[in-house]
Amino acid sequence: MSGGVDSAVAAARAAEAGHDVTGVHLALSANPQSFRTGARGCCTVEDSRDARRAADVIGIPFYVWDLADRFRQDVVEDFVAEYAAGRTPNPCLRCNEKIKFAALLDKALALGFDAVCTGHYARILTRADGSRELHRSADMAKDQSYVLGVLDERQLAHAMFPLGDTDTTKADIRAEAERRGLAVAAKPDSHDICFIADGDTQGFLAKRLGQAEGAIVDETGARVGTHTGAYGFTIGQRKGLRIGTPAPDGKPRYVLDISPVDNTVTVGPAQALDVTELTAIRPRWCGAEPAGPATYTAQTRAHGDDVPVTAELRDGELRVTFTAPVRGIAPGQAVVLYDGTRVVGSATIAGTDRTGRPVTV
Structure with a gap:
């Protein structure tokens, strides 16, 4: 309770x-x-x-x-x-x-x-x-x-x-x-993350991980801004990027990649977030493990849409292929498979393939 x-x-x-x-x-x-x-x-x-x-x-x-x-x-x-x-x-x-x-x-x-x-x-x-x-x-x-x-x-x-x-x-x-x-x-519903008292996730992480200035770069590698910690970003993020240089086409830019090794955040256009496949680890099944590749629907965010996919286990990893590109999938989140309304199982997203370009963190 x-x-x-x-x-x-x-x-x-x-x-x-x-x-x-x-x-x-x-x-x-x-x-x-x-x-x-x-x-x-x-x-x-x-x-x-x-x-x-x-x-x-x-x-x-x-x-x-x-x-x-x-x-x-x-x-x-x-x-x-x-x-x-x-x-x-x-x-x-x-x-x-x-x-x-x-x-x-x-x-x-x-x-x-x-x-x-x-x-x-x-x-x-x-x-x-x-x-x-x-x-x-x-x-x-x-x-x-x-x-x-x-x-x-x-x-x-x-x-x-x-x-x-x-x-x-x-x-x-x-x-x-x-x-x-x-x-x-x-009583209003609870929301945000219960263990972050003021709702400031970035501030919570900064106290535990420290601050370190890093580069924000575009898809060509050109530096377009700075940040104080790559942990303060998530794939698909648009707001709060604090980029001083506008994109050549004048359109908004989104976080495409996060590299904790060199503390670099890569930004680019929305279409660069389109994911065609993903790999997920640590699968957990709500019943028997599926045998062979099969067609399901998948949800990749807590409030995301249900989309058609094919999925199969390969060497203990779940490989999921989307019938149409899905935008803004973040490694670390869960992919949950459904057969109609039945939950088949869940796995943690480890990497994605965006229009032929693999992304793994």
């Missing part, structure tokens, strides 16, 4: 369905006062109090579990290391993989619980043989299956998502919370 409306309603629905429910709030910071205040995050002292009040209204036991050390190691340090390597990580996806459905689930099972129930918008369907499938939410506008694509068959066997099974909007969820007497009914 994060302290938000989704997890509160999920807990209420699970209890109403007859399950023996215990509310758990995760303490993910050794100093929670340093996390953002108010309702923007999900890791504050205020959030834990909101979660406790919701549990009291529902009538279930409530505990705070300290997973700060695991969160720092598996999520925060991974986040910093990925940016230092020139990649763009997704900390929410890593938290689901390493914390909520690993550290938390392992502790829950050891204590005799059967499942971890969350307020994610996704569905779990059970096949005739008893195995389980992860599917997109009935409400596509709130679908969160992308950040759950790292869950394997064992984790899915011990997961519950009560909000994903019904075609209800966020407004419906808030109305339900109000009917149930939950004070979080009107």
